[in-house]
Amino acid sequence: QEPPKPRQIVVNASIGDTMVATRAIYYAEFEKLYGIKVVESGPVNLAKLRAMVESGNIEWTISEVGGEEAIRAEKLGLFEPIDRKIVDMDALPSPMKERKVTLARGVYSTALGYRKDAFKNGQYPTNWADFWDVKKFPGPRSLRARAIDNLEFALMADGVATDKLYPLDVDRAFKKLDEIKPHISVWWSTGQQPAQLLIDREVIMTSGWNGRFYKLQRDESGIDVAWGGAMTKIGTFGVVKGTPNAYWGQKMLALMNDPKLQAAYAERVGYPGTHPKSWDYVDKAALKYFPTSPENLPKVAWTSDEWWAENGAAVEERFSRWLLAR
Amino acid sequence: MAGGALAALAARVPSGPFVLGLPALLFLLVIFVGPVLRLLLLSIEGGSLGAYEKALTDGLYLQVFRDTFEIAAIVTVFCALLGYPVAFYLTTLSRTGSALGFACILIPLLTSVLVRTYAWMVILGRNGIVNRTLMDWGMTDRPLALLHNLPSVIIGMTHVLLPMFILPVYSVMVRVDRELLRAADGLGASGWQVFTRVYLPLTWPGVLAGATLVFIISLGFYITPALLGGGRIMMIANVIEHQVQSLLDWRFAGALSMVLLVATLAVQAISNRVQARRG
Amino acid sequence: MRPWLRRLLRGYSLVVFALLLLPLLIVVPISFSSARYLQFPPPGWSLQWYKRYLYDPAWIEATMVSLRVACGSTLLALILGTALAYSVVRGRYRGRVVVERLGSGPLIVPHIVIAIAIYSLFARMHLTGTETGLILAHTVLAIPFVLAVMSASLRTVDPVLEQAAMSLGVSRIGAIVRVTLPLIRPGIVSAGILAFLSSFDEVVVAIFLSGTTKTLPKQMFDNIMNEIDPTIAAISVLQIALVVVALALVARFGAKAVPR
Amino acid sequence: MATTSQSLPLSLAGIEKRFGAVTAIGGVDLAVEAGEFLTLLGPSGSGKTTLLKVIAGFEMPDRGTVRIGQADITRAPPGRRNIGMVFQNYALFPHLTVERNVAFPLAVRHVPRAEIGRRVQEALALVELDGYQARMPSQLSGGQQQRVALARAIVFNPGLLLLDEPFGALDRRLRQQLQEEVRRLQRRLGLTAIFVTHDQEEALLLSDRIAVMNGGAIEQLGPPHEIYARPSTVFAAGFIGESNLWRGTVANAGHDRVTIALDDGTRILAESTATPGPATALVRPERVRLLEDGEAADNRLSVTVEEVSYLGQTQKYLLRSGDRVLTAVWTLAAVAVGRVKAGDTVAVGWQAADVHVIAG
Amino acid sequence: MATTSQSLPLSLAGIEKRFGAVTAIGGVDLAVEAGEFLTLLGPSGSGKTTLLKVIAGFEMPDRGTVRIGQADITRAPPGRRNIGMVFQNYALFPHLTVERNVAFPLAVRHVPRAEIGRRVQEALALVELDGYQARMPSQLSGGQQQRVALARAIVFNPGLLLLDEPFGALDRRLRQQLQEEVRRLQRRLGLTAIFVTHDQEEALLLSDRIAVMNGGAIEQLGPPHEIYARPSTVFAAGFIGESNLWRGTVANAGHDRVTIALDDGTRILAESTATPGPATALVRPERVRLLEDGEAADNRLSVTVEEVSYLGQTQKYLLRSGDRVLTAVWTLAAVAVGRVKAGDTVAVGWQAADVHVIAG
Ligand SMILES: Nc1ncnc2c1ncn2[C@@H]1O[C@H](COP(=O)(O)OP(=O)(O)OP(=O)(O)O)[C@@H](O)[C@H]1O
Ligand SMILES: Nc1ncnc2c1ncn2[C@@H]1O[C@H](COP(=O)(O)OP(=O)(O)OP(=O)(O)O)[C@@H](O)[C@H]1O
Ligand SMILES: NCCCCNCCCN
Ligand SMILES: [Mg+2]
Numbered sequence A: 001q002e003p004p005k006p007r008q009i010v011v012n013a014s015i016g017d018t019m020v021a022t023r024a025i026y027y028a029e030f031e032k033l034y035g036i037k038v039v040e041s042g043p044v045n046l047a048k049l050r051a052m053v054e055s056g057n058i059e060w061t062i063s064e065v066g067g068e069e070a071i072r073a074e075k076l077g078l079f080e081p082i083d084r085k086i087v088d089m090d091a092l093p094s095p096m097k098e099r100k101v102t103l104a105r106g107v108y109s110t111a112l113g114y115r116k117d118a119f120k121n122g123q124y125p126t127n128w129a130d131f132w133d134v135k136k137f138p139g140p141r142s143l144r145a146r147a148i149d150n151l152e153f154a155l156m157a158d159g160v161a162t163d164k165l166y167p168l169d170v171d172r173a174f175k176k177l178d179e180i181k182p183h184i185s186v187w188w189s190t191g192q193q194p195a196q197l198l199i200d201r202e203v204i205m206t207s208g209w210n211g212r213f214y215k216l217q218r219d220e221s222g223i224d225v226a227w228g229g230a231m232t233k234i235g236t237f238g239v240v241k242g243t244p245n246a247y248w249g250q251k252m253l254a255l256m257n258d259p260k261l262q263a264a265y266a267e268r269v270g271y272p273g274t275h276p277k278s279w280d281y282v283d284k285a286a287l288k289y290f291p292t293s294p295e296n297l298p299k300v301a302w303t304s305d306e307w308w309a310e311n312g313a314a315v316e317e318r319f320s321r322w323l324l325a326r
Numbered sequence B: 001m002a003g004g005a006l007a008a009l010a011a012r013v014p015s016g017p018f019v020l021g022l023p024a025l026l027f028l029l030v031i032f033v034g035p036v037l038r039l040l041l042l043s044i045e046g047g048s049l050g051a052y053e054k055a056l057t058d059g060l061y062l063q064v065f066r067d068t069f070e071i072a073a074i075v076t077v078f079c080a081l082l083g084y085p086v087a088f089y090l091t092t093l094s095r096t097g098s099a100l101g102f103a104c105i106l107i108p109l110l111t112s113v114l115v116r117t118y119a120w121m122v123i124l125g126r127n128g129i130v131n132r133t134l135m136d137w138g139m140t141d142r143p144l145a146l147l148h149n150l151p152s153v154i155i156g157m158t159h160v161l162l163p164m165f166i167l168p169v170y171s172v173m174v175r176v177d178r179e180l181l182r183a184a185d186g187l188g189a190s191g192w193q194v195f196t197r198v199y200l201p202l203t204w205p206g207v208l209a210g211a212t213l214v215f216i217i218s219l220g221f222y223i224t225p226a227l228l229g230g231g232r233i234m235m236i237a238n239v240i241e242h243q244v245q246s247l248l249d250w251r252f253a254g255a256l257s258m259v260l261l262v263a264t265l266a267v268q269a270i271s272n273r274v275q276a277r278r279g
Numbered sequence C: 001m002r003p004w005l006r007r008l009l010r011g012y013s014l015v016v017f018a019l020l021l022l023p024l025l026i027v028v029p030i031s032f033s034s035a036r037y038l039q040f041p042p043p044g045w046s047l048q049w050y051k052r053y054l055y056d057p058a059w060i061e062a063t064m065v066s067l068r069v070a071c072g073s074t075l076l077a078l079i080l081g082t083a084l085a086y087s088v089v090r091g092r093y094r095g096r097v098v099v100e101r102l103g104s105g106p107l108i109v110p111h112i113v114i115a116i117a118i119y120s121l122f123a124r125m126h127l128t129g130t131e132t133g134l135i136l137a138h139t140v141l142a143i144p145f146v147l148a149v150m151s152a153s154l155r156t157v158d159p160v161l162e163q164a165a166m167s168l169g170v171s172r173i174g175a176i177v178r179v180t181l182p183l184i185r186p187g188i189v190s191a192g193i194l195a196f197l198s199s200f201d202e203v204v205v206a207i208f209l210s211g212t213t214k215t216l217p218k219q220m221f222d223n224i225m226n227e228i229d230p231t232i233a234a235i236s237v238l239q240i241a242l243v244v245v246a247l248a249l250v251a252r253f254g255a256k257a258v259p260r
Numbered sequence D, E: 001m002a003t004t005s006q007s008l009p010l011s012l013a014g015i016e017k018r019f020g021a022v023t024a025i026g027g028v029d030l031a032v033e034a035g036e037f038l039t040l041l042g043p044s045g046s047g048k049t050t051l052l053k054v055i056a057g058f059e060m061p062d063r064g065t066v067r068i069g070q071a072d073i074t075r076a077p078p079g080r081r082n083i084g085m086v087f088q089n090y091a092l093f094p095h096l097t098v099e100r101n102v103a104f105p106l107a108v109r110h111v112p113r114a115e116i117g118r119r120v121q122e123a124l125a126l127v128e129l130d131g132y133q134a135r136m137p138s139q140l141s142g143g144q145q146q147r148v149a150l151a152r153a154i155v156f157n158p159g160l161l162l163l164d165e166p167f168g169a170l171d172r173r174l175r176q177q178l179q180e181e182v183r184r185l186q187r188r189l190g191l192t193a194i195f196v197t198h199d200q201e202e203a204l205l206l207s208d209r210i211a212v213m214n215g216g217a218i219e220q221l222g223p224p225h226e227i228y229a230r231p232s233t234v235f236a237a238g239f240i241g242e243s244n245l246w247r248g249t250v251a252n253a254g255h256d257r258v259t260i261a262l263d264d265g266t267r268i269l270a271e272s273t274a275t276p277g278p279a280t281a282l283v284r285p286e287r288v289r290l291l292e293d294g295e296a297a298d299n300r301l302s303v304t305v306e307e308v309s310y311l312g313q314t315q316k317y318l319l320r321s322g323d324r325v326l327t328a329v330w331t332l333a334a335v336a337v338g339r340v341k342a343g344d345t346v347a348v349g350w351q352a353a354d355v356h357v358i359a360g
């Protein structure tokens, strides 16, 4: 016996193209199946989620959070446990299927995007060492105004192997970041900025979420991605603690775990799904733009959510300080 | 007896106008003063002044405060340099002329800050109009970095605040008694002497009022640095927003807010004092 | 003034006027661009960005939210602010100055401070993310404008007119309704427009209070943060048009729009 | 409008009104008869407006009662007092036509439409403004505005008419014209009227009685010529008209006559019943006459002319006798221009009957 | 400051000034002697201010010349004319102390510090404001402000002093006091002064000569009593003082006497050399006397008293004879209060010498 249907549920998730895609694929399906309106909000914001749960003023039914944030959210008790009877996570690879409160829906990378026309005769950058090499690749660059990913990039640029990153040597990373700082013309803060900066020729290369470059790549619009050292992680959703519509939130998670829908979503925005079966439904032409494609997977590095959950706060503060120092 | 006392009391209770002000007063107390005071309490929760210690001793935040004041000062100076002559020019115009002039000032003033900031992004961008033009004219072969830096933030803020400087200065200027200028003229003063000895001192209160307004509003600016600063120009409001939205550190955000508020009120108070002293 | 000085002054002023208007004018051609991304000058002309705005339910919904919030807060601010202005202008009670300062307080207190203060209050009152919350918060921000314009207007009305009305047989409220308010109608129009625009353009508070209900400026802010596409230009042009219409209305029906 | 007068008497008893530390009215008793035109005259700040406001109900007195006819209206709201008031600058509602201005007090009393029309018509006819119904106040001359204000103040048959410096802002010519009109209308309708001014000429011209106010109290109350000729205080003498005032000591001189001995030994003979003691002698400048050779007068003085001012109808002479300066005003009929010049020494004098003695 | 007068004569020749279609000044010739106090008197819009501005140099005349002493200053800038000006409302610099206000004209002339100090001190002493050096204008009374304005206008030894309605905004009492002070100071320094007013009483009181202006031209120029007693135009007669004016036709009556025949057949006997033809007879109200039984007068009229106004020094009577209304003003010395009441019929009269005939 189902609980009564509310008029609507609210899903908080990333904004931009993914929001449009999520609506078209998941929300539309949900509304069709259950006749409950899905209202979207965004962007992802752990702080707000926490304030909501702590004040009991719950606006969201389910919310997306980044990988390392999922661990903090779980510790802070911001999510309801996942109801395995509704959301069948058994097919997911380990350790995703062991998660208690969040569903890993997709995979995404923070990768190196660049303008092809900024480099002569096919001499494109391939990894973060190239990003740091301002002699060979002169021009303005952009990085995110956060420590996460940037520390890894700096270490890789300094020669650390992709599988030897953790625990991060923070001091070394900052020293390396010092080198590139004068060449960063914009420290981006929202997801669409990197692509936009490239399109507007504000920068020649930048870090950015791969989905944001995906369409540009497919459109052959002169923007491409170097997969070397792309920091890869999972995007997760959970049912917000205390929401009156928890049941329907679980139902939404179930849909998000659906391989067919994941495939449609991946094809549309470039973020591959987590359900192994979703691969079967994806157009093969799209595959090479995914971080998990056979040719990209060996080049990428995986973010340690545990390390960031543990050290993130301190490191982010140090990064802010570093960023503002003159 | 009690009735008489009551009547006497009723006669003493401020009536009429005071009562009409009550709803707004209560409204502001609940939705403005109360929350701000609560924020103050929040920032000293548990009787600890730790948040303030951090705000006032930590090099990072001191730097932000310094930057904020510096930017506000620069913007104020620019507004004064650009605005004073224009305000004066407005006072010399005919009816139609000044109507057009005012349109030039009011339209931007009333247009969304977002729209104006967006427009500067379009103009100053690497691929924007200025760079295009410079490159077309061969004055530079590589686009200049005009956006996402201190100058672009200052340009954007000056654009937003210039009308707020011009209006109070203008309002003082039009109230200057022309007779005084004529008197100075008749008493033998040269044009320059009339300006420095009479006009400038007489319009100084307007300059002070306009500058105070611009400076105070500058201190609390958020949008322009957020959009034009490229993540590198942090003003105190941006830090406060970050504390709340990303770090959820209400205590610290509250402390920063209180410091900002006190700074704002202090600037206002100093300005009032200076103005009062001039009589 | 010497003629050459006059010419210099005029030249200087015209340059400043141009700098004030230029950014707004630049937005116009861009809004009609046929390019997919921001490009200037536009390679060709099209209405695509206007269509994109008008056909996107998210934009339209945000616009409707903004309209409702702006109307609500304008109405509320007009009622509260006008009564407050009356109280301050006509009252003789002690503490009047404090009341006036309080009424114009939201103008001086940085918006970011107001925003987070109200946010923390509303979070407890379950008002974040609601239009009611936005209306209340925007009313706080609009009251100083209404107070300034209406007290200026009220000061032009001789209080003796109210006494005259009272001596002729009405109560104080009757005098206000029958005499004072009709006389300051232009002020009401100006104050209303200022209050409306202050809400319709407000970003900082909206950033904190918007949840599922996003105002247009909040939607624009998110959008600008994300992608500088010409949709914003189209919306900008519509907003500038709104302002010009509002100014024309004030010129026609209102008193001086801006507190002096 | 009933032109039959509903005029009522007004009485004030023990009115006091303080604003913080300032005593604006310090115990005023005043009875105004039905149909009387009473003027409150006094310098700025003497409490005239405050007293009027207490009567009209815009201020509550701290103490005392206000009665119109039999009714105690001390605490009634202004709108219930049935008092017509004409304000300084008239206070016409600028957004209403003449007709709707005059209709206002009737409309707020929910008088039926048809009756309003009739009474407004009557009132406008009375002030000779029929045909101006549709004008806005701004389209009227000052005089016409005043008449509208009057029509509005009387259209609802008030028991009392108050006028607070209605001519304060007018130039002299218009002022004179309107003074006459107000007075005429008030007489015609038999209205009880209280009029406030600080212009002594106006007060003398218009009033049945004048109440001279000073420092929140009534110093003297009486008809104009009495106030002018026999002021009861030095203040009243100084405030109304020009005066020669000399302090001295009264001594009896028999036959209803007294002498006032001044410090310098001068003795002034006066017709008065004043009792011996300190007093002030008042001689109005127009009572001081230029004496022809050998002409006799009860009081006689040889003076040097210090200054002559030509005032048109009259000339004013500043005369010196020792340390004493006195003023004389002579018409051209009495002294031709240029006959008496600055520097001349002449004899002047006045009769004992021309001297008024103010005791104290 | 040299108290030795540097006073210079002023002469205007053929001054014309148009503003677009409006002729503000239409051909004015005027010679003001050194040390003279000349008043421009006229109604609003008659060109008084414009003429003063032309003299001060704030407006350039379209035609004509302005001379001070020997120098033609028609085109000199205001600051070079060496003219002291006292503006309506004084135009004191509100941001400067009294001392620095007075020092202003010296400071801009780069007079040495020490001398400035001395001369400011002298000027302030002259206007009796020594000790007020450090006050701001806002801390002064109206009268004190005016004295500062005066000190500032004379401290640099101007050849000419201009005053544009300096008392326009003051109440009557202060006004009188200041009028006297200005006049005294001007005499003492022997300054040439041109004074603008539209107050006839003020003009009569202060001036050596009065220029009556009307429509941009000078209608009459002469000493006050001449202007009052022998106005050369009906306008001047009506503008200055109250008048009984009757239009009629002059016929010779011998012995420097004429008769003026009015429409209704009344004949008025006048001492005049007027030539036969249309003319207006002027009789000032104070010249109309109450005739005792059997008293004779050159002109005699039986009249009904319509209205009596009590004015203190005088009483004003509105008298009717047929369709003709005339005004008489009598002092109390002549007619005791209440002796002549409204409704009475009395005989009044005036001498032929009391009639002034205005030709045309
Ligand atoms: N609302 C008030 N608050 C404080 N003091 C007041 C107030 N109203 C009047 N006063 C004081 O009361 C005294 C009497 O004032 P009031 O206005 O009655 O004088 P007035 O005779 O009408 O003077 P004026 O001729 O200048 O109109 C003055 O000292 C005045 O300053
Ligand atoms: N700057 C001007 N532009 C146009 N017309 C003017 C100007 N100055 C004066 N006038 C006109 O010239 C005429 C004379 O004006 P002026 O100011 O000299 O009169 P006035 O005698 O000083 O009057 P008032 O007593 O009102 O001050 C008036 O008709 C006036 O309207
Ligand atoms: N911290 C939020 C990161 C959001 C990145 N968007 C990825 C979408 C994956 N479905
Ligand atoms: Mg008063």
Ligand SMILES: [Mg+2]
Binding pocket: E048, E049, E050
């Ligand atoms: Mg003038």
